[in-house]
Amino acid sequence: MADRLSLHSALFDADRIALNNLAKIERSFEPGSFIIREGDHPTELLVLTSGLCIIHKISTDGYRQIVSIKLSEDIININNIYLDISDYNVQSLTRCTVVAVPKNEMRSLATQRVALGTALIRASLIEASIYREWILNNGRRDARTRIGHLLCELAVRLDVSGTASGQAYDLPMSQEQLGDAVSITPVHVNRSLKSLVHDGLIEQSGRRIVFPDWNRLKDEAGFNERYLHGRQRS
Template sequence: MQDDARPRKDPAGKPPDPDHTQTNPLIRKLDSLASLSDADRAVLETISADTRSVPAHTDLIREGDAPNGVYLILEGMACRYKRRSRGARQIMAYLIPGDFCDLDVAMLKEMDHAIGTLSACEVVQIPLDTIQELLRSHPTITHALRLATLVDEATLREWLVNVGRRSADERIAHLLCELLLRLQAVGCASSDAYAFPLTQVDLADTTGLSSVHVNRSLASLRERGLIEISDQHLRILDLQRLQALAEFKPNYLHLVRGAAA
């Protein structure tokens, strides 16, 4: 439904296909953060084997729950979110292929936010023991995951800037620019387009706007020839201008290799 941008994975267990490694978003992501060994890659491949399909709009964990292991997203899109008592929702992060949900939050005894799918997803649920064993025996992976966590945090800070100090059009433009780079980094976007399963309500709950206003902002971006949405796919028609409009500076994503301690 929203996975056309990436070759479909063989649903069968673990074919030790040497190229498969290139399509595993987790490996792809960690490889760009540290120099994984073949052994590292193999372990990650094994971990990613046991996937589970989760329909759209389904909670993986709720606020108040005790963390029940760690989720890894391999396909589709999920999010962290909170709800206010009157129902207002704020999305605080998008989780895309290659993202772990709760590597660290699992250390706390109670979730302070929920995690739910936005589109249909392929996820792996990994027991804490497995994770801890992985971290113990694979220092390079540990390091890469640490860096990934830092980037997640930096992204969260940028979202706060987005909601606090940008206009509606700018917020949406910024979000779309960010998603392009993040999805490219895991092989889920072409040079200017990606699968886009988000509804306008989702965008509203991400950017702190009303869905009606999101609609108007999207229309404005379209009319200015900046983007095009059709059939659950987003195409960026003029990345330069879109980035300029949003004052998008990708430094916070720390995309270039060489960040090792």
């Protein structure tokens, strides 16, 4: 958590020590397991330490909309520091490990330690920025562009080196799950991926996604990583 927060906010050694001294419980989840269900009253703040999980909502007629993808080191339910009820589901995509800390203790730390409180607020605002981009992506871009944009976002967020150069990665999502993230059918996902491969914008081998022309893909997908606010601590 400290490492992830430090990408965007300056933390003191004392902040890191305070975080490390929190009571912690580690839990593991198999693929497809529910980590949080809508309507739950979480008493813990959850940090994803390995694996990937999704945040989604279910419509009254049973359709799933994935609204966020959480990666290792992400705080899964940062809103529950101050909100008592979960209004979404959290489900594991891969085998996940989660570290849980008492949210009341985290709330107290955020109040007592200004730098840490600021870091948590900034992390929440960045999460909101990503949600705004997803609304634009799903509301105003065509199917192929939506898929390209999502692949670009994951490339940047998974790039631990911070170069944002389009390094290859393994994408553990089915075409149905990709469709639920960008509001298109699996058929349209398949066509979009094939179109991107045909035009030399991506290469796909199983789960492996490779970007032979990263800059051209970004242009075609209308992708600008500004909304991710990467590694800015001003």
